[in-house]
Every structure is written in C-alpha cells, then in structure tokens.
Amino acid sequence: MVLIEKSERRSALRSVGAIAVAGALVASLVSCSTDSEEPTSDASGHVRLWSWVPPDVSEQPAAYQASADRWIEAGEGRSYEYVLQDAGQYNALLRTALLSGEPPEIANVNSDSIAAMVDSGQLTDITDFVATLPALDSVMFERYKLDGRVYSYWVDVQAEGVLYNKTLFEELGLEIPTTLAEMAALSAPLRAAGVEPLLIPLAETWIGADLWFQGLAYSDASDTALARAEAGEIPWTSPEFVGAGEYLEAIAESGMLIDAATSIGALDGYQLFATGEAAMFYPGAWWSHGAIEPIVDGEWEIDVFALPPIEAGVTPRAIGSPASTFVFPSEAENQEAAFELVRFMASPEGQNEFAIRGSVPGVAGSPSPDPAPFNAYPGLLALQENAASRVIFIADVMAALTTAAEGIWRDSIDAAGIAAAMQDAAP
Numbered sequence: 001m002v003l004i005e006k007s008e009r010r011s012a013l014r015s016v017g018a019i020a021v022a023g024a025l026v027a028s029l030v031s032c033s034t035d036s037e038e039p040t041s042d043a044s045g046h047v048r049l050w051s052w053v054p055p056d057v058s059e060q061p062a063a064y065q066a067s068a069d070r071w072i073e074a075g076e077g078r079s080y081e082y083v084l085q086d087a088g089q090y091n092a093l094l095r096t097a098l099l100s101g102e103p104p105e106i107a108n109v110n111s112d113s114i115a116a117m118v119d120s121g122q123l124t125d126i127t128d129f130v131a132t133l134p135a136l137d138s139v140m141f142e143r144y145k146l147d148g149r150v151y152s153y154w155v156d157v158q159a160e161g162v163l164y165n166k167t168l169f170e171e172l173g174l175e176i177p178t179t180l181a182e183m184a185a186l187s188a189p190l191r192a193a194g195v196e197p198l199l200i201p202l203a204e205t206w207i208g209a210d211l212w213f214q215g216l217a218y219s220d221a222s223d224t225a226l227a228r229a230e231a232g233e234i235p236w237t238s239p240e241f242v243g244a245g246e247y248l249e250a251i252a253e254s255g256m257l258i259d260a261a262t263s264i265g266a267l268d269g270y271q272l273f274a275t276g277e278a279a280m281f282y283p284g285a286w287w288s289h290g291a292i293e294p295i296v297d298g299e300w301e302i303d304v305f306a307l308p309p310i311e312a313g314v315t316p317r318a319i320g321s322p323a324s325t326f327v328f329p330s331e332a333e334n335q336e337a338a339f340e341l342v343r344f345m346a347s348p349e350g351q352n353e354f355a356i357r358g359s360v361p362g363v364a365g366s367p368s369p370d371p372a373p374f375n376a377y378p379g380l381l382a383l384q385e386n387a388a389s390r391v392i393f394i395a396d397v398m399a400a401l402t403t404a405a406e407g408i409w410r411d412s413i414d415a416a417g418i419a420a421a422m423q424d425a426a427p
Helices: 008-017 060-073 085-100 112-117 139-144 166-172 180-185 187-192 206-221 225-230 237-250 264-275 286-296 333-345 347-355 377-386 395-408 415-425
Strands: 045-051 078-084 105-108 154-167 196-199 278-282 303-306 321-322 326-329
Touching: 045 060, 045 085, 045 333, 060 333, 060 347, 085 333, 105 112, 105 333, 112 326, 112 395, 139 321, 154 166, 154 326, 154 377, 154 395, 166 187, 180 187, 180 237, 187 196, 196 264, 206 237, 206 278, 206 321, 225 237, 237 395, 237 415, 264 278, 264 286, 278 286, 286 303, 303 377, 333 347, 395 415
Parallel strands: 045 078, 045 105, 196 278
Antiparallel strands: 105 326, 154 278, 154 303, 154 321
8 A cells, every 4th residue: 555655734835935936946957958849749648737736826837737738739639637636635635546546647746755656566667768858966866766766757846045134144244154153153243233043943843854954965975875774774873864963963052043943833934034033044945935035025135055064164055855746657547648748848948937937947957047036046046056855765764853853952862862763763
C-alpha cells in the first residue's frame, strides 16, 4: 500500500506566499539545449494534472495551462484538465486513485512522498524520458534519483535564504554577513536602532528541519551523506549529521532571534518583518517574498542572502527543492500524452511562462528578465546556483528530525541527540 507523507500546512503556507507574487523569476542554471523551437509530438489523449495549489492564490496553475494550450494547438485529439484537490485531503484522494487503478496522468506531490510510491510500484520510471528533456540542476537532480533511476521531474524550483531590509542595512552601514558570528554581531546595532535582528517563525516545525538541512549543506560538502544514509552505508549519527545539528545550536545560542520566535507562525512572521519589526527573515524564497512585498509596498527595499556558515572561508550557499514536483502514475491512461505536455512546459517558451507568472523555472539556462522584476530577484536567482537539496526520503527519519529539532529552541536536546533520534527512527 502506498504511503504518501506531505505537510499540508507547509504547502498551504507556500501557496499563500505566492498570492502577491508579481513579475518574473528565472532559474540561473545551465541548459543542455539552446534550441528555442517548440517541441513536436504525435501523442494525443486527455491529461489530468492533480495538485493542491489553488489558482486564485498562485500563478503556477496558469503556467501549466499556458503550456497545455500550446500542446493542444500543436496536434489533434488533445485535452487537458487541472484538477484542484483539497490540500487536507490530497494524500487520501491520491492514495485512493492509485490503489483503484485510476490515477491522474500527472500528480504534483511533495518530494518526500516519492520513495513510498516507488516502493509500491505505482510510479513510472522516467529515466529515459527525462534524458530527452532540458537539463535540471545537477546537484538536485542527482539527489532526487532513487537507486540511480529517475521518477520525478520539476518545472519550477525554490531556494531559501534570508530576506533582509536592505534600506535599513545601508542606513546603519551594515554589511552582508559571511559567517554566523558576523550575522550575530549585527544584533547590537539593529537593536540599538529599535529593530529585532532575525525573525524565524519557528512555530512552523518544518522550518527548524529546514535549518538542519542548511547546516548539512555546510557539513557535507559532497552532498552525498543523505543518499548514503538512506542506503544504509553510513549511520544517521555520522559527523555530517551531527554537524548539521550543531548549526542549529549555533543559531539558538547566537542571541539574534526575535523574542518568542517559537510562538510565531509564518503568516504573522511575514507581517512582522514587512512592517519593520525585524531586519531579517528566514525562510526567504519566491513564495515568502510574494507575501511580504505587498505589505512593504515600496517603503523600503528587500534583498536576500544565503544563511552563512559557521566557519570563515566557506562559500555561503542556500538550500533548495523543486516547487512543482511531477510524478507519472504507472496505471494512468494517457501517459505518453502526459510526457509530451511536460515537454512543452520544459521548453524555453514554457519556462518563460513560469517566469512571467512568478515562479522560478526549473530548467537550466532559462534567460533572466531585463530589467529584474523586483529588487530581490538577482539575489534569489543567485541562491539557486549552488543550492543543496532539502529532502529525506525515509518518512520516519524525516519525522524524527522535524520533532527532535524543536528541542533545540527549548534547550532540551543537542546536536548528537537529534542525530540519535534519526538513527532510532531508521528502518
């Protein structure tokens, strides 16, 4: 039986964050193809794309539809349907469709649900198909393989950094920090100016886990530890994972968090940062920027930087993940048609359709708009270039991480304790 693990609250918050996204975002990755011609195909049939993203709060469904319209115009006997499912019921509905043998041709899923569906034999191996598509970011692409095979493809991406009040930084003569110590040193001048340094809405427990992944981006320069642990080659108590927990400890002990961070949710966090209560906000991505920018309304300039490492001399890097993660259920009726629709989404014109609607295209080398659609755009673009992945495919281990990481902010667990909890949850 398939087991789909997805944080509906996380997905809903990110959809809300996309409400006010206006303008274009483009991924700064290198494409394997420069052919600007539209794809051609003889595949026909009805394609259903399931998702939980409401069209009235996100432009992603409109980007899907734009590519579908071009695909339909390019041939005969083609039709497309965007099937919006309730976020709270999405898991159950998709599970029922998979088990009944009547799944959609394309399903948008949370990445951490893929392994369970693969184990159940309910997803198509798309390795050969993806080899014919434009290239995705290589670090992320390799991470999302399972046993060396490909089961998902994404048409847009997201990276998470620190949104900050650039206007205030310039007024106070503050520099972008390159280490956590430098970031913590900003606390004194910011508080002297009547502003809290850093707002992380830690009432959202997934954000604590994201910070652990950010630490892992620095403690595992090879980007291989997660896959090796999932394969049983190394334990979850390995130094790379303890180092990730130590990064959380460093943030907790830095003194730069806004008061009562553990009781602040994302929506309140957006409001507090946008109205000037704090100088920095994490996680900053296209979806959170889209919620914050309309509240700021041009009063001050927003920009973004990657959460810095503990040690000096290490290049700052963000963490990232697919935004629209598509899988192809093996028992869907019109799979070839679904493949060709995704080919239209991955084409240069399709990727531009995501860009102009506020998502960061997933295909490498999508061109940058000129001028930039908003002030933070160049920084968001740069974050994606070397972003580390933020997914664990073993649901119990991921759940253990999310729960254990909460204890860091209460000083009830340490880095080794988080790693031990993950090891205890491993199969």
